[in-house]
Amino acid sequence: MSSPATYKSDWRLRVFDSLSFPTRILTPDGTIIAVNRRFLDRHGELEEEVVGATCREINQLHFPHQSFPCTKGEECPLCQVVTRKDGQTVLLHATVEDGEQHWEERVFSPILDDRGEVDFIIESIRDVTNVKRLEKMYSDMRQLIDNVVQSSVSGIIAADRNGDIILANEAAEELFGYSSTEIRKVNIEDFYPPGVARDIMSMLRDEKLGRRGKLPITQLEIISKHGEKIPVEMTAAIIYEGGEEVATAGIFNDLREKLAVERKLRESQMKIGQTEKMASLGRLAAGVAHEINNPLTSILMYGSIIREKLERDHPLSKNLDYVLEDANRCKDIVKNLLAYSRQSSPSREVFPLNMLVSESLRLLHDQRLFQNVRIVPDLVDHEVLIKADKNQICQVVINLIMNSVDAMEEQGTLTLATSITKDRKTAILSVTDTGSGIPESDVLKIFDPFFTTKEPGKGTGLGLSMAYGVLEENQGRIYVRETSEQGTTICLELPVVTLSNEILFDSIG
Ligand SMILES: Nc1ncnc2c1ncn2[C@@H]1O[C@H](COP(=O)(O)OP(=O)(O)OP(=O)(O)O)[C@@H](O)[C@H]1O
Ligand SMILES: [Mg+2]
Incomplete structure (x- = not known):
């Protein structure tokens, strides 16, 4: 050394x-x-x-x-x-x-x-x-950004140029339904319906749509891990480094709750509008019916007296028949108007849901109308009891059947189905026809009083508006489930009272 x-x-x-x-x-x-x-x-x-x-x-x-x-x-x-x-x-x-x-x-x-x-x-x-x-400042800053991203209630994701996920916060994992490890293995294109990811990129690069590389708030549907389509509101941005695109980031807000609230609000506004319309028209109808009822009773009474006196071969006999026939039609209309304006109070009874189908078919007088109509009953195979005014509801069903027969021009298939919801609280009766369907512009109007597309003398346009009122009075509802050029399904819902055969219900889960 x-x-x-x-x-x-x-x-x-x-x-x-x-x-x-x-x-x-x-x-x-x-x-x-x-x-x-x-x-x-x-x-x-x-x-x-x-x-x-x-x-x-x-x-x-x-x-x-x-x-x-x-x-x-x-x-x-x-x-x-x-x-x-x-x-x-x-x-x-x-x-x-x-x-x-x-x-x-x-x-x-x-x-x-x-x-x-x-x-x-x-x-x-x-x-x-x-x-x-500097290293500590940088790591503190990263930690802060990470905390901000993670604590956001909006889903935030970032992907590299290949679309591979490089960042996803908890809200994004929850929204898309992936765990934190799974989401890193997903490509951004899997989050959207086919072609949508590309459209978003084109919009991001389109300078005409606003600031380059930034997508203003846009509503669209994303696809969750389980294939569910979820409506969201999103904004997106391209991340540049030295002028080069290096990644994209998106912020997503779940719209399911908001849209459901909006839909409920729209429905209740429509319901309020419909109820108000029916209440005021009901009052008018009651007044008119009342005023017409007295002279009509005289016409029918004196007409019947003349009928009794007049020989059948009298030259005016036929004319008198026409007068009486039309006066009787007016009587029916007045009866309907009075029913519409709730002059008759409902009398509730407990009866099986399927009875509505058999009774209504029995009550239909003009069986010739059904010569070319195939009637298919599709009934629930156990007893479901409902409490309602049977006569009123039967009239509603008869009107639905008649509407269907008219829409099919007396030729086609008419399915009368009964069922019960999974929670066993609601009984459903649906009438499905293979008729011409209701044009989209009319769907919202068919429950309006006096709305009809039938020739004068063939329909008063009161059938469905009465049905609407009857169902409301019986704690139920009526709605168009489906309509297209292939046919229409209209449903009635009524609350179930008691289930007499619980064991059978258990088996339908
Ligand atoms: N199943 C159906 N298929 C196609 N259109 C229908 C159907 N049911 C109802 N509609 C349409 O709704 C309109 C209103 O029906 P609603 O029963 O209230 O009156 P109406 O049948 O015209 O007359 P009313 O029942 O008073 O004799 C009908 O004129 C028809 O245009
Ligand atoms: Mg009708």
């Missing part, structure tokens, strides 16, 4: 002194044999105060509050350099006296003798406090 004196006289010490990092030279046992100018300047020390001391003593002096690997019982880097004959780098983190955080990177390099043994160790010290502070 060379002696310290030999080393000191080496010309290379001049190079050593001019190094810009504080550096010291140690013997393998940790004795400091030389320090460069930078080292002394940094701590304001004299060479003789340092040289001859051990690295442990000096470290302790410089960082009294810091524990070093050797004092913690861990292998000291110096020993590692001696055994491995290879360089070592350690990061020293210390809190200095004024409470400030301080980081040093210490690089230990072996100086080998002719036999390849470690003769000295050169320890170079780099102050990396600023680098570490």
Whole structure:
């Protein structure tokens, strides 16, 4: 091993002194044999105060509050350099006296003798406090952004240029139905119906649509893991780096709840409108019916007297028949108007749902109408009891059947089906025909009083509006389930009263 004196006289010490990092030279046992100018300047020390001391003593002096690997019982880097004959780098983190955080990177390099043994160790010290502070600021910032993203109630996702997901917050995982590991394996295109992801990219790149790379709030449907289509409101943006597209990000808000509330609101507004319309028209109808009823009764009464007196072969006999026939039709209309305006109060009874079908068919007088109509009953195979005004509801069903027969021009298939909802609370009767259907523009009008598309004299347009009122009065509802050029299904719903055969119901789950 060379002696310290030999080393000191080496010309290379001049190079050593001019190094810009504080550096010291140690013997393998940790004795400091030389320090460069930078080292002394940094701590304001004299060479003789340092040289001859051990690295442990000096470290302790410089960082009294810091524990070093050797004092913690861990292998000291110096020993590692001696055994491995290879360089070592350690990061020293210390809190200095004024409470400030301080980081040093210490690089230990072996100086080998002719036999390849470690003769000295050169320890170079780099102050990396600023680098570490920046690193910490960066990681704190990342943590903050991560917290903001994760705590957002909107689903946030980002994908790279290939569409692979690189970021997804909890709200996005919940919305799309994937776990945090699954979502990373999904491609952005899987979140949309076919072609939609491409359309979004084209919109993002289309400068005419607003700011380049930014998609204003757009409503669309996304596809969840389970294939469910979910309506959402989304905004998206392209992320650029140095003018290059590197990723895309999207923010999604689930619209299911909002749309359901809006739909309910629309429905109740329509219902209120319909009820108000029916109430005012009901009052008008009641007044008109009442006024017409008296003269009509006279016409019929005196007409019948003349009928009795007049010979059948009298030249005016036929004319009198016409008068009486039309007066009777007016009587029916007046009866309907009175029923519509609720002059007759409902009398409730408990009866089986299927009875509505059999009774209504029995009550239909003009069976000739059904000559070319195939009637298909599709009845629930167990007893479902409902409480309602049977006569009123039968009149409703008869009107539905007549409407269907008219729509099919007396030719086609008429299906009368009964069923019960899964929760067993609601009984359903549906009338399905293979008729011409209701034009979209008429669907909202068919429950309006006096709305008819039938020729004058063939329909009053009161059938469905009466049905609407009757169902409302019986705690039920009536609605068009489906209508197209292939036919129409209109449903009645009534609350179920008691289930007389629970065991059978259990089997339909
Ligand atoms: N099943 C159906 N298929 C096609 N259109 C229908 C059907 N049911 C009803 N409609 C349409 O709804 C209108 C109103 O029906 P609603 O029963 O209220 O009156 P109406 O049948 O015209 O006359 P009324 O029943 O008073 O004799 C009908 O004129 C028809 O245009
Ligand atoms: Mg009708």
